Amino acid sequence: MEYQLDIEPSDNNINEIRDGLIKHNTPFLGGIPKSQVGYYAIEGEKKVGGIIADIWGNWLLIKFLWVDDSVRGKQVGSELIKLLEAHAVSEGCKSALVDTLSFQAKPFYEKQGYKCQMVLDNYPMDSKLSFLTKALVKE
Template identity: 65%
Template sequence: MEYQFDLSPSDDDIKVIRDGLIRHNTPHLEGIRKQSLALYAIDEREQKQGGIYAEVWGNWLLIKFLWVDEAVRGQQVGSQLMERLEQQAIKLGCRQSLVDTLSFQARPFYEKLGYQCQMTLEDYPQSSSLHFLTKTLSA
């Protein structure tokens, strides 16, 4: 067998690896629901001023991306997006939520919403820290 490093793999190369992993994992994870969902904050001009993208995986809400435009920060847009997303996740059967955030991003914001830090990776990727926070969701 030959081994090769590739310092700039193509999307197709990455897909081969990901697809192989999915094939391996599927028999162990069959029946677990996976669903994507997004929520947007749209202004009177019908422009997106914020949004959140997440996945439901089993009974977990996995928050992937949260963005609020600079022009509307401080106006509770992020809090409203989170509250609405969590309520929808509860309707979909979620009992827990997970989010990660870098030290220069939004840890205090998530903690204000009831998230608790479970783990921190220091010097990630170099001079920052990566925080993993969870919250128990309740109706």
């Protein structure tokens, strides 16, 4: 056997490794439904905010939340989160997960009821990466 370093892996090489991992994981995770969902704030014909997430099993996994500077402070982000969480609950989600860098939105998510579970210091260099979760339904 030999080992080969690739400092610029091609999309084909990345997909080959990803496909191998998916094949390995499928017996354990294959039956769990997964979908993507987005909610947008639109003013006129222009998007001024949006949130993109995955719904995977019982979890809402928030990937991206953006609010344009022109509508910051007008509760657009809070409304997007509220709408997305309601949709996620209607799809069977019980919990939500988001990660955010220290210069991004940790206090915002905490105001929405998210609790910090873990922080990675010096990520990727001088920032912190926080992982926050929220129970969407009371058990």
